[in-house]
Amino acid sequence: MALTLELGVAELATTRFAISPLSETVACLQQLAGRDREAANLPWLRWAADELAGAPLDLTLTWPLLISDRPNWPEFLVPAPLDSGPSIDDDLAALRRTTVRQVRRSLGRVFGDTLPEPVAALAAHPKAGLATIAAELRAAHDRLVAPHWPRIRAVLDADVGHRARQFAAGGSAKLFTGLHPDLRWEAGKLLQSGERWRADSVVNQGPGGLVLIPVVLGSAYVLIKGNTSTQTTVRYPARGRGAVWTAGTRPPPGSTVRLLGRARAELLEALRSPATTTDLARALGVTPSAVSQHLGVLRAGGLVERERSGRQVLYLVTALGTALLDR
Numbered sequence: 001m002a003l004t005l006e007l008g009v010a011e012l013a014t015t016r017f018a019i020s021p022l023s024e025t026v027a028c029l030q031q032l033a034g035r036d037r038e039a040a041n042l043p044w045l046r047w048a049a050d051e052l053a054g055a056p057l058d059l060t061l062t063w064p065l066l067i068s069d070r071p072n073w074p075e076f077l078v079p080a081p082l083d084s085g086p087s088i089d090d091d092l093a094a095l096r097r098t099t100v101r102q103v104r105r106s107l108g109r110v111f112g113d114t115l116p117e118p119v120a121a122l123a124a125h126p127k128a129g130l131a132t133i134a135a136e137l138r139a140a141h142d143r144l145v146a147p148h149w150p151r152i153r154a155v156l157d158a159d160v161g162h163r164a165r166q167f168a169a170g171g172s173a174k175l176f177t178g179l180h181p182d183l184r185w186e187a188g189k190l191l192q193s194g195e196r197w198r199a200d201s202v203v204n205q206g207p208g209g210l211v212l213i214p215v216v217l218g219s220a221y222v223l224i225k226g227n228t229s230t231q232t233t234v235r236y237p238a239r240g241r242g243a244v245w246t247a248g249t250r251p252p253p254g255s256t257v258r259l260l261g262r263a264r265a266e267l268l269e270a271l272r273s274p275a276t277t278t279d280l281a282r283a284l285g286v287t288p289s290a291v292s293q294h295l296g297v298l299r300a301g302g303l304v305e306r307e308r309s310g311r312q313v314l315y316l317v318t319a320l321g322t323a324l325l326d327r
Helices: 009-013 021-032 039-053 062-066 088-096 100-111 119-124 126-179 254-260 262-270 277-284 288-300 319-325
Strands: 002-006 183-186 189-193 210-215 223-225 232-237 304-309 312-317
Touching: 021 039, 021 062, 021 088, 021 126, 021 210, 021 232, 039 126, 062 119, 062 126, 088 126, 100 119, 100 126, 119 126, 126 183, 126 210, 126 277, 126 304, 126 312, 254 262, 254 319, 262 277, 262 288, 262 319, 277 288, 277 312, 288 304, 312 319
Parallel strands: 210 232
Antiparallel strands: 002 189, 183 189, 223 232, 304 312
C-alpha cells in the first residue's frame, strides 16, 4: 500500500528544504512518550529522563494533542517554516497564526466529533489555547533541545547540503528516492510505501510545493503532513543522526590510530557528527590551528570533507573515513 503526493511543475518549483527547531521539539516529546522510539536516540533519552526527573515539564494542553490513542496528531503543531532556518520564535509565531477555523478543522480530523478534554477546551478557545501550547513547547525546547542544538543543527545542515548535491547530480528522482527507503519518485508522483499504510491514499496537499524537513530527534519513519493551510511538510530522519550522541565518545580503533596517529584518529571519530573547527577544538581540548592542520591532512587523504552552511564551514567524515573507523 502507498501514500501518494502528486507534484506538478509548479509544486516542484516551490519545493524546498527547511530546518525547524519546533519539529525537533515535537519529535523529542514523542520519543519520550515511546512513539516509534529510535534506538539511536537512547543516549539523549537517558539524559532527558535525568533532566526531567526533578522538574517535569508542564504540557497540560500539548501532551494530549501529541500523545493519544489516535494514529495522528494535529498538523498545526508543526507548521511549514517560512524560512530555510528559522528560530524557535519564528516557528512558534507561525503556530500562533493558525486561524480558529484551521484549529477546529484539524482537531476534528484527528479526534472526530466528540473531543476529549482538554482538546475540547482548545476548540472552544483556540487563540488562548495556541498561546498556551506555544509557551509549553517553548519550555520543552529550552529544556530538551536547546542544550544540544549546535550539534543537532550541524547534522541538519550537513543533511541539507548532501541533498542539494543529490539534486544537482540526479534531479528530483535522485533527491526523493535518496531521502528514505520508503520513498520513491514515479511519473510525477512521490510515493511512500511501507507497513504503516493499510490502504492506498492520496495526500490532500497544502498550497505550493513540499517543505522537506530533516529530523534528528525523531523516529526512523517519514512523516508527511497534508490537510494543511501551509505547505505540506515531509519530515524524514536526517542522514548521520545516529552519530550525534556517540561521535567522540568512544576511542577510535587501534588500527586507525596506528595509521593516522592518535590526534587525527580521534578527530576523525569526532567527525562522525558534523562540526566546525571551533567545535572540534573545544571538544578535543586543542587549539583551532592544530585542528585545522590535522583537517588539512585528513581532507587530502579523502577521509573528511567540508561544506559551507551560512557563515559556518562544517567538516564531516566521508564514506572512506567511516570505512576506516569501522574496520
